[in-house]
Amino acid sequence: MGKTIFLNQENLPSIAGQVSCPSYDRSDIKTGIVHVGVGGFHRAHQAFYTDELLEKGKSNDWGICGVALLPFDDKIYQVLKKQDGLYTLIIKELDGSLSIRVIGSLVEYHFAPENPKAVIEKMANHETKIISLTITEGGYNYDEATGEFIFDNPNIQHDLKNPNFPSTIFGYLAQAFKLRKERGTQGCTIQSCDNIQGNGHITEKMVLSYIGKAEPGLVEWVRNKVSFPNSMVDRITPVTVQKDIELLLRETGIKDEWPVVCEPFRQWVIEDDFCSGRPAWEKMGAQFVDDVAPYERMKLSLLNAGHSILGILGALVGYSTIDEVVNDQEIASFLATFMDKEATPSLGTLEGINLKEYKISLIERFGNQNIKDQVSRICSESSAKIPKFLLPTVKYQIANDENFSHSAFVIAAWAIYSLGKDENESQLEIMDVMETLLYKKAKEAQENPIVFLGIEAVFGNLRDSKNFVSTYLKAYKTIKEKGIKKAIADFKY
The missing domain is CATH 3.40.50.720 (NAD(P)-binding Rossmann-like Domain)
Structure with a gap:
């Protein structure tokens, strides 16, 4: 030089x-x-x-x-x-x-x-x-x-x-x-x-x-x-x-x-x-x-939701960058199944889009080891992201009496993430306008996990769904007992 x-x-x-x-x-x-x-x-x-x-x-x-x-x-x-x-x-x-x-x-x-x-x-x-x-x-x-x-x-x-x-x-x-x-x-x-x-x-x-x-x-x-x-x-x-x-x-x-x-x-x-x-x-x-909506749903439900899933799960495991997270085969498999089984059915017909190829490209993009996208950035402002990226899929699955176990698992993981420490007891860098409330509800959720779903500004009336609450509670208990890494490894759809 x-x-x-x-x-x-x-x-x-x-x-x-x-x-x-x-x-x-x-x-x-x-x-x-x-x-x-x-x-x-x-x-x-x-x-x-x-x-x-x-x-x-x-x-x-x-x-x-x-x-x-x-x-x-x-x-x-x-x-x-x-x-x-x-x-x-x-x-x-x-x-x-x-x-x-x-x-x-x-x-x-x-x-x-x-x-x-x-x-x-x-x-x-x-x-x-x-x-x-x-x-x-x-x-x-x-x-x-x-x-x-x-x-x-x-x-x-x-x-x-x-x-x-x-x-x-x-x-x-x-x-x-x-x-x-x-x-x-x-x-x-x-x-x-x-x-x-x-x-x-x-x-x-x-x-x-x-x-x-x-x-x-x-x-x-x-x-x-x-x-x-x-x-x-x-x-x-x-x-x-x-x-x-x-x-x-x-x-x-x-x-x-x-x-x-x-x-x-x-x-x-x-x-x-x-x-x-x-x-x-x-x-x-x-x-x-003329109509952006189908493309929006695809991107928000697959890329953005996928990013949030990798961020929250990866943060709890202790990863620093998104490429590290997606190169963990168990987390990558969890994400791929979420995209195939929960997100994709909610998207309907997408003219001119090959969803299979799009989802494969997402995994490649997430895994770009030269980008080094910080997990903390992806997790920032999750209180604004989760309702827009993940909850539309949850609501679709509930309305159609379909499986939402991956989504419920991620929300349970977010409740535990909001306590501010990963499973190695290292401090997490949480950047969220609702950080104080999230922490308060996460603390209360240690005794009664449903409390976290009571944050209406984020979840609306989600806790009114008995099936979702039941699935969420099971996921919360599993993560707390096994730790996030083993809970993901043992996860069954």
Whole structure:
């Protein structure tokens, strides 16, 4: 390795000698997209597709203005500001090789807590045609049990009382829509890129719920002028670690303070409902369809649920990365049977999809030893993930009087995981907005395991199913008596 090259716009000519770089003039790109939540996934997915499109010279109207919404997003904001919005995407191929590219589609960036007015103005600007979101499953602020907007969230209460200084996406959108209406600006598309079934429908319902209280006069304008397409997104993108930064520096000489690592696979299925135009992402492999639902169900029930299953079981055994977990043959067999016997029957007919091949590819992707996706990341915010990824399968199986033993086993394992220690008594890193309540109920569940199923915000009325409760109790007892490793090994469908 020769001289270290710091990643920024000025150094791009030098960097281009080492790796693939944008050849388009970034200063000539208009920001037609405002994206909220510029984390690893957005940078490996939507920003990547958009960069490819800009590289092909298809349009200069679809650059991205990133918005760091929350106070703890300051670090990524500072890094991207220092690097002129540039970052390196490191694709770790299954054969161990690397495909490295500098991504240039993020051409503007704002830190919302520092200047909320600038963010509102950007969202309200006539050039902004799409406001896209990766705000995590929990960011949509709805009660799993009722499906309704949670108005007593302190941040929502703050936004209602301080409309010009919002802290949530709902507060920002309300003020941006208000300006667009006042100025006679056309509407825009709100595009969720989060792992929620019917993410466009959920976004629309939550936005209208908030606006109905915050700015009632805007409700009809939003109904008539704003579209909320559903989408399904897929690309495994682990958290960037120091080793990734060092790898990039060692291999290329590029100093990037926050590169993104991902797998080669990518998929994006989008409902074609954009009220103010959109990029031609289909030219880069995205699929526009009339109905995203079947693809969503497939991905959420197989990939996302599979990830959660590997994470929870693997964490209890003591594994650190997902590839370690799936290369445990007993856990891999447990997952494969879950996918075949419980998840697949709930999916119905999927036009153009070979489910057998898809499931085989998932095991290969999970087992990519170059990705090193952290078990703790996969388990994070399980209280928001389990209801969306696993419970739809459970509900289908209950309604059809079918077997749900794997799902019940995983939920029992999650109750034990929520105590905060693996079976070796090592401390688990639990990151969940409901961590305190989960721990409390998990402690109580040691005496009465049904208590854990009583968390209505997660499980709804699941404990009303006698058959499920019975199966769950049996699994809980087995795990406690045998330990997770032996319980999995002895598990019978």
